[in-house]
Amino acid sequence: MKNYITETFPPGKRLFFSHWVKLVPLVCILFILATPSFAQKGLSRVEAEKLARKEWTIEKNKLRPAAEKVWSEGVIHFGKYNMAIAYRAFGDKPADGRSLYISLHGGGNAPPKVNDQQWENQRTLYPIKEGFCIVPRAPTNTWNLWHEDHIDNLLDSLIRYAVILEDVNPNKVYILGYSAGGDGVFQLAPRMADRFAAASMMAGHPGDANALNLRNLPFAIYMGGKDTAYSRNTLAIAFNQRLDSLQRLDPKGFIHDFHLYPDKAHWMDRRDTIAIPWMASFTRNPLPQKVSWVQDNRLQHRFYWLSAPVETLREGAAAELSIKGNQIKVTKNTFKVLNINLNDKMMDLDQKITVLQNGRTLFRGKVRRNLKTIKRTIQEYQDGQMIFSVKLVLTGDQVTVKNA
Structure with a gap:
């Protein structure tokens, strides 16, 4: 086959033409840059929504292998921490996806076997009609086992993986916990409020929890009136009063529910199980005003x-x-x-x-x-x-x- 450029142009003009051919891509790029481009004009609403769905699908597919590994092994890892999980689905899956309940066990600063027993016990405490329930085993046996820094990362991953693998609706994710698990809810709910639809704290201690972050997260407190250890009962009352005050100043925010059982100590004889239907009545607003x-x-x-x-x-x-x-x-x-x-x-x-x-x-x-x-x-x-x-x-x- 003949070389079209060589045969058509005289020798003196070939060099000029070959240089011109090399310049064509550059000229095209300059022309594109000089023209109002896709990026310069910005995306339309329809284009942005379509691209958002596409990019989120790509991201979920990237995360899926890690999610499947965690579900298969029953353990989630973050840095040096390993958190075992027990999980179970209840009821039929609704059209808009399952609910997810993350239930935190008690125990705390105790031998591992004590916290293991508390983990086992937590699985039986709350009857769930519909939803996917995860009961994690705290990675440590410290007094603050549910609000150390690594817990946020672990729970973030649990929620993502449940959304990907179990068709959980991210707007129907709930957190609850008893005793040391309640301590964790007091701390985690304010600092991770945008992940949850509602939260319930049972028999825990608030520590330095900041109620201001609960503006858009319905929050319930369940406490025995005789639960005097570490002043849990009086601090629970004070935290509820703080929420009362905030809601008076901002009536559209700070939804909360308070139950003090005067005749009960640290164990409330399952009266706190009413937390499940209360939480289930809420869905998360991820974009509050x-x-x-x-x-x-x-x-x-x-x-x-x-x-x-x-x-x-x-x-x-x-x-x-x-x-x-x-x-x-x-x-x-x-x-x-x-x-x-x-x-x-x-x-x-x-x-x-x-x-x-x-x-x-x-x-x-x-x-x-x-x-x-x-x-x-x-x-x-x-x-x-x-x-x-x-x-x-x-x-x-x-x-x-x-x-x-």
Whole structure:
């Protein structure tokens, strides 16, 4: 076969043409960059939603082998910690997916055999009509066995894996615990409130738990009136009074339920089993209009539609933001850097967005939905109900749009 370029062009012109051919790809790239591109124009709502579903499916497929390994072995690992799990499904699966109950055993600072017995006992305490129930065995035998730093990571993984393998509805995930397990609920529910639909604490001690983070998480307390060890009874009353006070100031938030059984000590003779139908009456709102977030000493990088870079996190940082229409109001913010993550379920992203703080407009303008933001928030949250296509970054009194 003849070389078309060689045979058609005289020798003096071949060199010019070969250089021109090499330049064609570069010229094409420059033309594309000079034209309003897919990324520059931003995604439409339909495109963003379609890409979010696609990217979440890809992420779930990546996570599936790890999930299957945990379910097969009955043990979940994080760093040096190993947490055994007992799990069981109850009732028929609803059309919108199963409920998930994570039930934390008591015990604590005791020999392993004592905590093993408590783990076995926890499996029989609460009758569940529908749902997938996981009863984990605490990885340690310390007094704070259910609120050490590694527990958050382990529970995050348990929820993800149950969603992937057992068709659990991520908006119907509940946490409960007895005694030391109740201590854990007091601590875990506020710092992981955005993962759960409701929480129930039985016979535990609140420690330094922060009630402010419970603004969007229904929270129940069950306590024996004679449970005087470590002042559990009086501290439970005080925590409930705190929730009462917060709800008076913010009637749309801080749903709570309180049961004090005057004739009971640490064991409540299963009166607390009414917690199951109470919790089941709630579903999680992953995108509430108002969010109150205070950083615990166990730092979290995300909380509902707010997040923050890990390297900037510090204990005690607080933020309170609300959304009405296309307006975002910052009532409080002491985070060094605070991300405001948005999607089309929260507001009309085709219209201008306004961010206000102390009556001052920090930002007003249109934003573009972005595939990189969709991918980034899937990695940050690993929750199909919390995928965002726009990320605003609040630093002091400056707001910028992050497109990568």
